Amino acid sequence: MKNSKLLFAGIFCLLSLSISAQKLNAIYPGAILPDDTGIHVNAHGGGILYHDGKYYLFGEHKGEKSSAAFVGVTCYSSEDFYNWINEGVALSVSDDPKSDIVSGSVIERPKVIYNEKTKKFVMYFHLELKDHGYEAARVAIAVSDNITGPYKYLKSYRPNAGYYPLNMTDVQKNATAKLSDFKDWWTPEWRQATIDGMFTRRDLAGGQMSRDMTLYVDDDGKAYHIYSSEENLTLQLAELSDDYLSHTGKYIRIAPAGHNEAPAIFKKDGTYFMITSGCTGWAPNAARLFSADNIWGPWTEHPNPAVGEGADLTFNSQSTFIQPVIGKKEAFIFMADRWTPKHPIDARYIWLPIQFENGLPVLKWLDKWDLSIFEN
Numbered sequence: 001m002k003n004s005k006l007l008f009a010g011i012f013c014l015l016s017l018s019i020s021a022q023k024l025n026a027i028y029p030g031a032i033l034p035d036d037t038g039i040h041v042n043a044h045g046g047g048i049l050y051h052d053g054k055y056y057l058f059g060e061h062k063g064e065k066s067s068a069a070f071v072g073v074t075c076y077s078s079e080d081f082y083n084w085i086n087e088g089v090a091l092s093v094s095d096d097p098k099s100d101i102v103s104g105s106v107i108e109r110p111k112v113i114y115n116e117k118t119k120k121f122v123m124y125f126h127l128e129l130k131d132h133g134y135e136a137a138r139v140a141i142a143v144s145d146n147i148t149g150p151y152k153y154l155k156s157y158r159p160n161a162g163y164y165p166l167n168m169t170d171v172q173k174n175a176t177a178k179l180s181d182f183k184d185w186w187t188p189e190w191r192q193a194t195i196d197g198m199f200t201r202r203d204l205a206g207g208q209m210s211r212d213m214t215l216y217v218d219d220d221g222k223a224y225h226i227y228s229s230e231e232n233l234t235l236q237l238a239e240l241s242d243d244y245l246s247h248t249g250k251y252i253r254i255a256p257a258g259h260n261e262a263p264a265i266f267k268k269d270g271t272y273f274m275i276t277s278g279c280t281g282w283a284p285n286a287a288r289l290f291s292a293d294n295i296w297g298p299w300t301e302h303p304n305p306a307v308g309e310g311a312d313l314t315f316n317s318q319s320t321f322i323q324p325v326i327g328k329k330e331a332f333i334f335m336a337d338r339w340t341p342k343h344p345i346d347a348r349y350i351w352l353p354i355q356f357e358n359g360l361p362v363l364k365w366l367d368k369w370d371l372s373i374f375e376n
Contacts, residue, residue: 024082026370029315029350030338035076035086043074044337044347047111047214047321049121051147054079055323058090058110058123062344068130069093069107073123075148081325081333081371090149091123091142100140100156105130107140109320111215112147113223115244121147122244124225126211127156137209139227141245154245158207159225159238163249165200167297172197194257199230208236208251212261214321218295219267228261229253232279235260237295254299260288266322266354268330273361275305275334277318282341284313289361306363315365317350331374334363 024034033041046059055078061071075090091110093103101107106128113122120143127140140156164173177193179202184190203209213227223240225247230236235258238251254260260276267273272292278285289302306314317336325331336350353373355362 026368027082027351028368029352029366030348033084033349035084037086039086040346041076041084041086041349042345043076044344045109045320046335047109048323048335049112049114049147050324050326051114055081055326056087056112056147057084058112060108060110061089062347064343064345067106067341067344068104069101070103072101073107073110073125073151077148087148090144091151091153094153099153100127100129100138101153102130106134108211109213111213111321113215113217113244114147115223116221118243120145120243121151123151124213124215126213126227134211137211137229139210139213139225143245158203159210159227159247160236160249160251161205161207163251164204165197165236165251165253167252168197168200173201175201178202191257194230194233197253197256199233200253203230210236212263214263214265216265224295226263226265226274228263228279230256232261233257233259235263235276252297254290254297255301258288258301262319264319264322264335266324266332268332268356271359273322274299275319275322275361277314282339284316284318284338286312287314287319287363291360302360305361308364310365311363314363315350315352322354325371325374328371328374331371332361334361 035041042061043057043059044062046057049056057076061074072089072093073091075087076084077087078084094101108126110125123142125140127138128134129136138156139159142151142153144151175196177198182190209229210227216224223244226237234256235254236251239248241248259279261279262277265274272295274290276288286304287306289305290299292299317338319336321335323333332354334352334354338348338350340346352363
């Protein structure tokens with residue numbers, strides 16, 4: 001078995017070297033993704049914005065030993081989704097120790113959207129302050145006149161301070177259960193209190209926690225911020241202001257106490273779909289699937305969209321974004337990361353075509369594929 005593993009590793013390395021030495025005409029999930037200089041793309045937990053004929057990938061720059069931000073948010077561009085050009089650092093960390101984004105802070109899951117009204121490119125990301133672990137749980141915002149940057153950091157905060165979710169009942173708003181009432185978590189009583197908004201009420205004045213996140217711009221130009229909140233126990237979906245630079249206070253809770261993170265959202269035939277993961281740190285788990293006929297819900301949970309060998313761990317990956325294929329009708333790419341916490345820079349990209357069965361998204365493993373799959 002040991003020799004077989006070594007042989008497989010050798011073949012995989014040769015395949016990766018072969019791929020990096022030539023122009024690509026396909027996607028190889030889990031292999032090295034070389035940029036125009038032959039170096040593995042360093043844009044993890046990222047998202048894509050299509051603009052003026054190109055896909056632009058924004059993601060976390062990771063180091064050899066640390067996932068903390070010592071460089072910032074990187075940007076890559078591609079005309080075909082196979083070959084990527086390194087466009088440099090879109091948002092740089094600061095050397096000012098008083099800055100929220102000082103070198104050594106945590107910058108995760110950056111996403112960029114374009115505001116047609118202001119002609120600005122707006123970046124959101126999950127921010128944790130340096131040397132404070134994961135207790136800050138903030139959303140951060142930066143802006144640029146140019147898609148590749150440089151982006152100017154504006155602010156960070158916990159969203160929707162002083163506002164209750166639209167789908168929180170008066171009974172839940174007026175409930176009195178608080179965290180100190182419970183000696184242990186995960187009991188039936190604690191779970192019900194969480195469902196009834198215990199953490200939402202706790203964070204009402206200071207704003208809701210915001211960790212793993214994505215952005216979505218709907219057909220009408222309205223933008224939404226979807227993020228893991230309430231100690232990662234509940235997803236929240238919040239409306240952004242017309243300039244995309246703040247929250248309006250209009251938001252809902254999705255799957256309270258469901259323990260979801262890594263949201264990725266898209267719309268097909270008028271139905272909104274969202275793929276998430278459970279919360280198991282850097283370790284993979286089974287994906288979750290939700291759908292809604294209205295972005296404000298109600299959202300319905302469905303079985304794991306991944307099928308086949310490796311589906312129970314989402315093919316050893318975690319969702320980060322879902323990108324429509326430009327020029328293809330209702331074609332979508334599931335984008336995920338295969339984390340390598342002991343060597344963060346080597347994290348691989350698991351990009352797979354979303355297929356549909358019985359009206360629901362399905363993810364199947366492919367060693368190699370190209371965009372022609374959407375013509376079948």
